[in-house]
Amino acid sequence: MSAKKVKTTEPKAAAPVATCASCTDPALAAEAEGKKTIRVHHVTRVEGHGNIVVVIGENNAVETVRWEVPEAPRFFEAILQGRSYKDVHQIVSRICGICSIGHQLSSLQATEDAMNIRISTQTVTLRKLAIHAENLQSHLLHLAYLVLPDLMGVNSVIPLAETHKPQLVGLIGLRRLANEFSRIICGRTTHPQRMVPGGFTKLPTEEELLQLMQSFRDSVPGFKEAANLFASLAGKFPDFKRETEYVGLVSPSEYALYRGEVGSTDDSRKPASFYKDVTQEYCVPQSTAKWTRNKRDSFMVGALSRYKLNHTHLKPLAQDVAKLVGLTPKTVNPFHNNLAQLVECVHSVEDSMELIDNLLTNGIKREKAPVIRPRAGRGVGAVEVPRGILFHSYEYDAKGRMVEADCVIPTNMNHANIQKDLEGLVPMIADKSEAEIELITSMLVRAYDPCISCSTHCLDITPNQESKPDRGVRFVYKGR
């Protein structure tokens, strides 16, 4: 199906009020008719609110499969308007607690691009470390607290504290290291304070970096244990295959996380400024978040996509871990995203050691902040955050105040793919019990590690669609 054909259909379909998720619930009627109905109201162990609705009729015929996002919208793109370039990266940090570093970095890139601010090699190295730190802490959180319970057949990490204490404490120890890593580079693990347009307001000391190096060296056995643990559990992932398009940053020289071009398994690579061509966004009735597509109906971003596009640049130990857990670049099983996350953790540690070694060899030094002369212009930033590629695109006026902001967030890019995966997966498991279907579909959603709380700005950018502004949003202020 061509992308064009679909494009013209769905904004129209979304128009009538009666189609929004909060107004209709096909599952209710189906349940009344005695059909097998699975309604996961707010998938747990993900960030933010998402629902799964499945209705299975007679002879296990799948009637409805829906991935819904009912999260309260927070309107970040709107509140950025008129804001000074100095504050923007701090404000967008609050889009997501887990990806706050990534949002800051993408935002800084966009601002620096718009105002032609050059940053030093040292700043680039530190920012690459910041990305590694965030990916590491987020991946480990996801693997230990959110995925492991599924693989162990329990409903949260809490019982594992009794049954699998050593493994859990091992993973928690690695995560503490990742948090400490973030703090040393950025100041704070969530909403850090040191990064500003042009550089850093405070630098890690040599002692801190040396200490970090030592901790990384000491962490290798822990990662090997984690790899063994997940290798032993890899068989627990459902055997599900669905080919799709995989999108992520690519670079000829490295496993691209901080900079590169937008690459795809189906498409030519493009500079980040062409992000709208790749992420054609559209609104769907069941979701407060936008969906995206490129060459097919949907594409996937995240650790698995990065791995597929960049695996040749992985560091040696990460390659070994991939082998150990049975991850290959050919895989089209979305559950393997979790294995790719583990491989990325090891790569991040190895690459960070090289980067820190670099910093220490050259000597970490205070640098003069670049002179910033605000000017009117546009800029785009793109970095790889834990859940996939993240774009910020800004337009500033001559005083350095925001005219228009557009943030395209990885989980939004994955929504359509999650829906398509569910459509492929549910018929395969339609004969199972409601509880099993609920578990497997929830696991699928969790495999994507969605961060829905940040993914909910459905800013309509469809160019050929006439917007009718007066059809009221209810904006009521009831005082205290």
Add this chain to the structure above:
Amino acid sequence: MQRKPKIAFFDFAGCEGDQLQVANLEETLLDVLGHVEVVSFREVMTGHSDNYDIALVEGSITRPEDEERLKQIRANAKILVAFGACATIGGVNTMKNFMSETMYRRQVYGDNARCYDTYAARPLSAVVKVDAEIHGCPIDRNEFLRITKDLLIGKRPFVPDYPVCAECKQVGNICRYDLGQLCLGMITRAGCGACCITEGAHCWGCRGLAPMANLDAARYVMEERAGYSRSEVQDLLRIFLSHTTAPL
């Protein structure tokens, strides 16, 4: 033995950064879990129960439908704790409260606008009675531990009522104003140890106004003495301190 108090976590509009701070307690979290029973924590566990003693609520109220849910939580809980700036003072979500309705209509959701409810963002205390507040964006892990401990033993938790400047002096920072920069430390409630200033930034006011803060005097210092324009001062005040009856 007495039964363990039941704790539940809830979130409204926010970034879940404060819940993340709780998860970030790492090994200490396992100790805490030995003393309480967590019955609901969607971010890290499956399963939920309406039977809880303490409700920890993150995020601000941005839709009429949120109010109903919050009132239900209030009715179920013996103690309701607002944690994080979004819950205690409305947080960054309140920035939209200064925007015109037209702006929303034009910009957000286009044609689908009327599917989604929204109104001016507000802190929990604007809707229900709040028993304790844990300030910050994000919250400080150690303060979270201290306040939770106090609540568990039935003690009124201590929250500073003096401004960030006091702590800033204590840790020996050079004042931002001496470096020719703006800072909101003089009107913001302390308790964070002036961590942002220590990291080379300035105070954004994430812990809310200190109880006796003199906004007029602060404006005089920022505008007349430090020479910042009205709009620069306003920009800063309107990131976190927006939910107030004072004109910002």
